[in-house]
Structure formats: structure tokens, C-alpha cells
Amino acid sequence: MAEAARTRRIDDAGEKIEGARKDWKSAAMTSADLAAMTDEEIALSVRKDHVWPKPDYAAMIAGGMEPEAAALVKIIRDRMAQEPRDYRNVDPIAIRREFVSMVTLVRDRLLACRTAEDVKGVYSAVQQAVGGDFRATAETRMGYMSVFKGRECPFALRWGDLGKARKMVAEGFPESQPAWRKGVTVRHVPDQDGGSFWVARNGRILKDGFETEEAAWKWAEESWSSRPKQAQGDGKAEPKRPHLDAVARNGMSFSLGGRDVSPEDFIETFGFRGVQFGNWLPDDERQRVLNMGYEALMDLAEVLGWEPKALSLGGDLAVAFGARGKGGKAAAHYEPGQRVVNMTRMSGAGTLAHEFAHALDHWAGRGTPLPCKVPSATGWHDHLPDRKAALAHRSEATREAWESVWKAMTRSPVDKEGALDVLDERLARLEEAVAANRHGIDRQLGMEERLRNGSYLRKALKWEADRLREIEALKARMDQVAASERADHGETASFYLKEAAKLSGGSDYWRRPTELFARAFEAWVEDEVAARGGRSQYLVHGAAEGLFAGDEFKGDPYPSGKERQRIGAAMAALALSMKPEAELEMEREASPAP
Numbered sequence: 001m002a003e004a005a006r007t008r009r010i011d012d013a014g015e016k017i018e019g020a021r022k023d024w025k026s027a028a029m030t031s032a033d034l035a036a037m038t039d040e041e042i043a044l045s046v047r048k049d050h051v052w053p054k055p056d057y058a059a060m061i062a063g064g065m066e067p068e069a070a071a072l073v074k075i076i077r078d079r080m081a082q083e084p085r086d087y088r089n090v091d092p093i094a095i096r097r098e099f100v101s102m103v104t105l106v107r108d109r110l111l112a113c114r115t116a117e118d119v120k121g122v123y124s125a126v127q128q129a130v131g132g133d134f135r136a137t138a139e140t141r142m143g144y145m146s147v148f149k150g151r152e153c154p155f156a157l158r159w160g161d162l163g164k165a166r167k168m169v170a171e172g173f174p175e176s177q178p179a180w181r182k183g184v185t186v187r188h189v190p191d192q193d194g195g196s197f198w199v200a201r202n203g204r205i206l207k208d209g210f211e212t213e214e215a216a217w218k219w220a221e222e223s224w225s226s227r228p229k230q231a232q233g234d235g236k237a238e239p240k241r242p243h244l245d246a247v248a249r250n251g252m253s254f255s256l257g258g259r260d261v262s263p264e265d266f267i268e269t270f271g272f273r274g275v276q277f278g279n280w281l282p283d284d285e286r287q288r289v290l291n292m293g294y295e296a297l298m299d300l301a302e303v304l305g306w307e308p309k310a311l312s313l314g315g316d317l318a319v320a321f322g323a324r325g326k327g328g329k330a331a332a333h334y335e336p337g338q339r340v341v342n343m344t345r346m347s348g349a350g351t352l353a354h355e356f357a358h359a360l361d362h363w364a365g366r367g368t369p370l371p372c373k374v375p376s377a378t379g380w381h382d383h384l385p386d387r388k389a390a391l392a393h394r395s396e397a398t399r400e401a402w403e404s405v406w407k408a409m410t411r412s413p414v415d416k417e418g419a420l421d422v423l424d425e426r427l428a429r430l431e432e433a434v435a436a437n438r439h440g441i442d443r444q445l446g447m448e449e450r451l452r453n454g455s456y457l458r459k460a461l462k463w464e465a466d467r468l469r470e471i472e473a474l475k476a477r478m479d480q481v482a483a484s485e486r487a488d489h490g491e492t493a494s495f496y497l498k499e500a501a502k503l504s505g506g507s508d509y510w511r512r513p514t515e516l517f518a519r520a521f522e523a524w525v526e527d528e529v530a531a532r533g534g535r536s537q538y539l540v541h542g543a544a545e546g547l548f549a550g551d552e553f554k555g556d557p558y559p560s561g562k563e564r565q566r567i568g569a570a571m572a573a574l575a576l577s578m579k580p581e582a583e584l585e586m587e588r589e590a591s592p593a594p
Contacts, residue, residue, distance in 0.1 A: 010286040013263030014274035017318045017340050024050035031100050039093045040362075041337030043373035046096040048082045048147075051103040055111075057174035065114055071165035071173050072119040072157065073110045079154035080106070084146035086382075092373045098143030105129055106147065106155050116162060123156040180224030186216040236554045238503070241542035247292055247349045251534025254298040260287055261294045266319065270297055271312030276340075278322035289321045289343065296352050296539035303528045304575045307583055311356070313363040314585030317341065334358035336374050350541025357521035361514050364402065364578070367393040377402045378513035394581065401570070401577035406513075408570040409520050412494040412563055416481060419489035423478045427471065434467050496520070496563050502555035510557060519543070523558045524571040 029050040034042055055077070057070045065073075084099040086092050109122045109129075130144055147154060171177055171184075183202040189195050197216040198208030206223070210216040263275035277286055301308040311317070318340040324333075332343045332351040339362070341355045365375035368390045374380040377391060384390055387406060391399045414422070441460050444452050481489065496516070503510035526543040529536050545564055548556045559567045 010263065010277070010283050010290070012274070012276045014267045014272065015318065017274045017276045017320060017324075017338055025053050028053055029100060030104070031097065034097055034100060038337045040374050042093050042096050044337065046083060046100060048077075048080055048103055051100050052077065052107040060111070061174060066116060067169045067173065068116045068162070068165045069113050069119050071168040072116055072161060073113065074168075074173075075161055075164060076106075076110060076119075076122075076155050076157075079149060080147045081149045081154075086373070087142065089371060090142065091371045095142060095146055099146040102130075102143055102147050110155070116165070120157055123153065126155060178221075180221050184220050186210075186213055186220070188213070237552055239548040239553055239555070239557045241350055242547075244349050244537060244541060247537045247541075248535050249292070249295060249299075249537060251532055252295075252299045252529070252536055253302055254295060256291060256295060261290050263290065265294065266290070269294070269308050271309040271315045272317055272319050273312070273315050274318040274340075276318065276320040276324070278320075278324075281322045286321065292349070292538040293319070293321070293343065293352065296536055299529065299534075299536040299539050300353065300356060300525065302532075303525050304579070306575070306579055310579070310582035310585070313359060313582060316363065316585075317359055319343070334362070336362045336380075339363075349538045351522075352538060353522040353525040353540040353543075354518045357518035358514055360521075360578075361517055364394065364398070365390065369393065376514060378406065378517045380514045381508070381512045384513065395577070397577040398574075398581060401574040405517070405520075405567070405570040405574050408494075408563070408567045409516050409559070410494050410497045411491045413491050414489045415487060416484065416489060418492075419481050420478060422492075423474060423481065427474050427478070430467055430471050430474065434464060434471070437464055437467070494559075494563055495561070496559045496567070499555040500557065503557060505554075510555075519557055520559055520567050521571060523564060524568045527564070527568055 024045075029046070034046075037045065055073070057074060060070050060073070061067050080103065081099075084095045086095065106122070106126055109125050110119065113119045113122065152158070171181065185200050186197055187200065188197050189208070196208060197210040197213050199206045199210070199216050199220045201220075207216075207219060210219065266272050266275050281289075297311055298308060301311055304311075316339055318338070320340055320342040322342075322344050324335065324340065324342040332341070332355050334341050334355045336358070339359065341352070341359055343352065343355070361376045361378050361380070362374065364377035365372070365380075368375045369392055370386075370390050372380075372390070373382070375390075376384075377387070378384065379387075379390075387403055388399045391402060394402075437460055441457065441464065444457050444460075497511065500511040500516060509515060522540050523543045523545070526540045527545075529540065530544075543558050545558065545560050546556075548558065549560065558564075
């Protein structure tokens with residue numbers, strides 16, 4: 001029997017899960033593709049690079065396009081928006097459909113060009129194709145302008161574009177240029193002795209007097225190579241979930257008792273609409289992830305206080321194991337387009353709570369009366385201006401609970417000590433500025449009167465008097481706060497939010513609303529499991545408090561201290577408020593159709 005169990009084939013079960021990510025780099029997205037996509041897939045997939053994959057400009061030139069025309073095509077394409085902007089109270093999915101059509105139209109017109117003159121005519125051709133008066137209605141205007149980054153039309157050639165294209169070609173376009181070569185020109189300056197060569201970068205002469213062009217280019221490369229290199233970043237590490245050699249679980253209520261579960265058990269126990277496996281996942285590993293996933297979900301139900309079947313969120317959720325890889329650094333992911341949580345092989349261990357949080361966030365927002373890209377309780381990737389309005393379809397208790405979670409994650413109350421710290425920091429900055437200003441005043445007063453700058457002195461002395469009054473008022477305020485018996489002195493941005501901003505740097509990933517919620521949720525689950533004296537590392541791992549608090553990290557991705565406690569309490573209240581809705585959906589799913 002044991003041998004038969006090891007060799008049997010464990011297959012997908014339940015509903016077939018569609019929509020695995022398509023490689024748009026090899027097959028450009030078309031309007032016809034959108035017909036088979038859900039709104040969420042459209043919202044997250046429609047991008048310029050998917051509709052118009054980055055061109056091979058060398059191949060375009062080899063196919064008959066003039067180099068200058070190809071350079072103009074690149075200039076125009078680079079000016080087009082990567083994705084359309086959103087407008088308040090306008091359906092973002094409709095805008096994205098228009099965006100695909102508009103990018104396709106501009107792309108096809110440009111790729112049909114052969115000369116720079118052809119490219120000049122694209123603006124008129126596009127206007128004619130969209131009906132001439134593209135400002136006739138709000139819909140046609142937004143469709144036409146969906147490819148704009150700013151106010152100027154990206155595919156209308158501007159003064160200087162042709163010169164820029166010629167410069168690109170002169171510098172070697174379409175071949176990519178080394179860093180030292182960009183913006184560099186070498187010119188011959190004739191004189192009675194035959195002349196010499198000089199090197200310039202972006203129009204500024206760097207050095208002249210070279211006897212040959214080759215010597216000028218050699219100097220340009222060597223001078224770039226010998227310049228001091230700027231340090232890259234601060235050397236701090238980005239937080240990364242610690243690797244697990246083995247997945248531990250103990251101390252929780254449920255146990256499989258050594259038995260194996262099947263995909264059908266996931267459907268029966270949790271109500272998932274489907275279970276999917278990657279073709280390359282062998283049977284023995286399928287069985288291991290099934291067993292670990294089953295136990296982890298039972299642990300999650302225990303933490304939430306929900307019936308296990310409610311975890312499928314009304315039978316709407318599916319689960320996949322290593323079947324829907326999407327590249328990148330993510331160990332696992334949630335696909336709102338198909339409502340499926342995907343776990344990778346063993347590298348997915350510890351992320352189940354995080355991905356379920358995304359599913360919960362999405363499910364809570366589905367049915368919203370407001371137009372949005374991905375319906376959610378947090379706003380997904382965008383700020384949600386009115387959360388209660390977005391959740392009007394949910395109970396009042398649920399709306400209040402989500403609002404409390406958001407406030408707990410992003411705002412932090414200021415106590416007396418914190419208020420004094422803020423005031424003291426402000427006082428120090430003011431006193432430092434006054435001292436610097438006084439240095440300038442004393443320097444002027446130390447000069448002979450005829451050499452003094454009277455206008456500067458008058459302004460500097462007035463500024464000093466104003467700041468000294470501010471300092472006195474600030475000190476009085478500090479005395480008031482110190483003597484106050486109030487515990488609450490307002491609120492400020494949470495440390496959790498500030499750390500997320502530090503981690504995000506130039507991107508927005510770490511501070512996206514749905515990511516803030518998912519990390520806070522998994523931190524709460526980790527704490528709840530630990531409070532039971534247990535471990536459930538397939539469910540959650542690496543979210544323990546203080547794990548990334550050291551100076552060697554760019555920031556701490558998880559809540560800490562009193563903020564973590566407040567967020568945890570808000571999460572517990574959220575789970576309680578959503579329990580009736582989740583279990584009601586579970587009962588509806590189980591009821592036979594009339």
C-alpha cells in the first residue's frame with residue numbers, strides 16, 4: 001500500500017484554473033486578448049511594453065528603414081506612457097482598452113515608416129484614423145490621450161527631434177553606446193598648420209589640441225575610466241525571508257496524524273474551486289506540499305477563528321503549487337485576475353499567510369460600487385481616498401474594521417515623550433539656523449561701516465528677531481506639554497510606514513497598500529501562532545519582530561513595538577468582523593441550486 005501511494009499520480013482537481021501569465025515579450029498584446037482576460041488581469045497587465053515590445057532597431061534598419069527614421073521611432077516610443085493615467089469616476093478598465101488600441105495604432109503607423117518624412121506624417125495619420133476630432137467626447141479624448149505622459153502629444157515631432165535623431169545615429173545608433181561615449185563628440189578645428197581635434201561632452205569642450213581623431217577618442221575613454229567612481233547605494237541589505245532547510249510545525253491544535261491528503265481533500269475541507277500543480281513537480285513533492293499546505297491552512301483557520309471551509313472565500317479561491325511561475329524574486333504570489341494563490345516548491349514555505357492576505361484584501365473589495373483597477377479593501381497599488389465608500393457593499397462592522405486596520409498600519413499616536421522629542425528636534429534646528437544667521441550678521445558688523453551690506457543686515461536682523469520669537473514660543477509649548485497630564489498629543493506617520501518608504505526608495509513596492517496589509521497580516525499570524533506556543537513555518541516564517549531591525553538592513557518591513565500590538569489588535573477585530581460574511585458565503589456555496 002505504501003509503495004502504491006508513492007508511485008500514484010497526483011493530478012489537478014476541481015475547476016481548471018486559466019490565465020497563467022503570458023509572455024508578452026514574444027507575442028504583443030492585442031485588443032482581442034483582452035476579451036479573454038478578467039478586469040483584474042487587464043488592470044495589471046496592460047502596459048506599453050506588452051502592447052509594443054521593445055523593438056529591435058537594428059533589424060528595422062536592416063529591413064529598409066532609414067537610421068534617422070528608426071531613431072525618431074525610438075524617441076517617440078520612449079515618450080509614450082508605460083500605462084494610462086487614471087481619472088476619478090472613470091472606469092479604469094475602459095481606459096486600458098482604449099490604451100491598447102491607441103498604442104497599437106501608433107505602433108503600426110510608425111513601423112510602416114521608411115524615412116524621416118514618413119515619421120513626420122504619423123501625427124496626421126493617427127488623427128485621421130481616430131476620426132479627426134478626437135476631442136469630440138470625453139471618451140475619445142481620454143482614449144487619444146491615454147498614451148500621453150504629460151500635456152504634449154508624444155507622437156507629434158517637436159523642434160529638435162530630427163537633430164536629436166541625427167546625433168543618435170552619429171553616435172552609433174542602433175548599437176548601444178558605452179557610458180563614456182554618450183554625449184561625447186570629437187571635432188576637427190582647421191588652422192594654417194592643418195588644425196587639431198577637440199573633445200566635447202554635451203556641447204562643453206573638455207580638451208583640445210589633439211593631433212589625431214584617434215588620440216582624441218582614446219583620451220575621452222581613458223578620462224572617463226580614470227574618474228572617481230561614486231559609491232553605489234549605502235551597502236545595506238534588502239530584507240529577505242530566511243531560508244529553511246526543513247519546515248517545522250508543532251504546538252498547533254490540528255494534526256494529520258501521519259496520513260496523506262489529496263487534492264480532493266482541499267476542495268472538500270476548504271472549499272477551493274480548484275487545485276493545480278506544475279508539470280515538473282514530482283509526485284513525492286506534490287504529496288509533501290499538499291500535506292504541509294493542508295496543515296498550514298488548518299492553522300490559519302484556527303488563528304482567524306473561522307470554519308476551514310470559509311478560507312476559500314465563498315468557493316472563489318483556488319490554490320496552485322509550482323504551476324504558475326512568473327519569474328522575478330517572489331517566492332509565491334497571488335493572482336487577482338484568476339483568484340489563485342500560487343505556492344512555489346519549498347521556496348514558497350512561509351509565505352502562505354502573506355498571499356492569503358492578498359486574497360482576503362481582493363475579496364473584501366469585490367463588488368465595490370466605485371470604479372477601480374483591482375477592487376480591494378486597501379486600494380491595492382493605489383491610495384484609496386474613501387475606504388468606507390469603496391466598501392459600501394460590506395457590513396458596517398467590516399467597513400469600520402478595515403478603516404481601523406489601515407489607521408493602525410499608517411498612523412501612530414504621539415505620547416508626551418514623543419511630542420517632546422518632536423518639539424526638541426524642531427528647537428534644535430531653529431537654534432542651529434539662528435546661529436548660522438548670527439555668524440553672517442557678526443561678519444558684516446565686523447566690517448567697516450562703508451563696506452557693510454545694509455540690505456542684507458536689515459533682512460538678517462529681522463529674520464533673527466522672528467526666529468527668536470518662534471524659539472520662545474516653542475519653549476513655552478514644551479513647558480506646557482511637560483506639565484500636561486494628557487496621554488494623547490496627536491498622531492504622526494507610523495514607523496512601519498516610514499520604514500516601508502525607506503525600503504521602497506525610488507519604487508513603490510514596499511509601501512503599496514496591499515503589501516503593507518499583507519506584511520502586517522503575516523506578522524499578526526506569526527505572533528498568534530507563537531502565542532499558542534507553536535510553529536507553522538509553511539504558513540508563516542520570517543515575520544518575527546526585530547528580525548530585520550539591525551543597521552545592516554535598509555529598513556524593517558514588519559511592524560514592531562507598540563505599533564505591532566495595535567496592528568495585531570486591529571487584525572483580530574477584522575478577522576472577527578469578516579467571519580460572518582466569510583461563513584455566510586461558505587454556506588451559500590454549499591447550498592444546492594434551486
